[in-house]
Amino acid sequence: MNDTTDAFDGLDATTGLDLLRTGRITVEGRLTSASNATLYCTVSDAPRSAACVYKPVAGERPLWDFPDGTLAGREVSAFSVSEALGWGIVPPTVHRDGPFGEGMVQLWVHGDTTVDLVALSHQTDNADLRRMAVFDAVINNSDRKIGHLLPTAGGHLYGCDHGVSFAEDYKLRTVLWQWRGEPLTEDALAALESVRDMLKDPGSALSDVLGRHLSGPEVYALGGRVDLLIHHRIHPYPAPDWPSVPWPPV
Template identity: 70%
Template sequence: MTASFEGLSSTDAMDLLRTGELTVAGRLVEASNATLYCTVSSGSVSANCVYKPVAGERPLWDFPDGTLAGREVAAFAVSEAFGWGIVPPTVYREGPFGEGMCQLWVERDPTVDLVEFSRDRENAALCRMAVFDATINNSDRKIGHLLPTPEGHLHGCDHGISFAEDYKLRTVLWQWQGEPLTTEALGGLESVRAQLHDSDSQLADQLANHLTGPERYATRRRVELLLEHRVHPFPPPGRPAIPWPPV
């Protein structure tokens, strides 16, 4: 599944993010870490993006310091391996405040009620996102991280606290827990598994750059367990199942 971004193909968007000049326009003050709204330009081509410098990351007790930006890039790599276009184009690059994550800005459809949208059991795009979150062990899938576009595509953002070794899935998308995975989901997981086991794949390369060996192993095991049991996972025992605040 492909999506265009401000008139750019995904490939052109990635090239622009990697090589364009970043200009900071402002800060998204509701974010817990430094999240800067920017324009990225190259010649006559420009787009809006989000830049999260490593220097602005807030330390967390359960994730190594300075790794959140890389985890966002790893999440994009998994999204691409699925072929579902969940995560907008994302790169790791130098910026005005040092190295960090740079992700293309996605305009959310303002007419969508996100609370109602997040509870939909019949929405195939939401169901795919639940499988994606289980794969990356997303610890923070809030309603506000859902980005349905006016064109009908669904993106997700804010994947910095993902890929923990321990099972820490926290999400507002539990409506399919214990239900069989769709044929589409199983096919996507097979694709991810094949690329995880191919040391020459882009997925394997990106995860090696941004995750530890145990975190990569845990990712492979989550994929294998999902394919073995063929059902959506249940909430982790003894941990909050929904992030707070959920919005």
């Protein structure tokens, strides 16, 4: 797990994850631009305290292409895949009870506001950004917008909002298509092979999390995407019959 502290109120990611699981959540406000109920909170268990995002299942807006009440679990599943890849793309995330019932709770990333996110999204020589493109292909992310890129002052790149991921059908929509058709890096292939091994082991931590939050066919489809990436050894192409970029892209 990535242990940068600049992003999480001085906490490393491991400590932050423990705090998310055990701390008391206090709602401070609501992010009104979000389509689902997204609450800005503080999680604390004195003396530790950190900002976090809380998305209660009760506040999820019904979608035509995802089962009701599953978005929080998909966010937690995305964190589990990120950890299995070893890339620390998703901030520490848990599924737990909160002031408005069960939901997803994720550490708030204090990002570097001096970074031009539009320019960042077009880079071709950024290794973290390229890993994120692979990660999105694995989880079948249908909503990778520019605003979901969270660079930190310490140089690490996080991503957020993975609730509409893990569909069985190919739904990849992203602003990160600059590597389409290019060979995967050896680093990416090694990480994918590690994930494939974990998916084949029903006793792995990854299999446990996915089994609790995704359907059997969705987990099977995830394994198929990993196998295809390893077999073809290239970044995927956009689907010809599916919008390839989310709208709005920012």
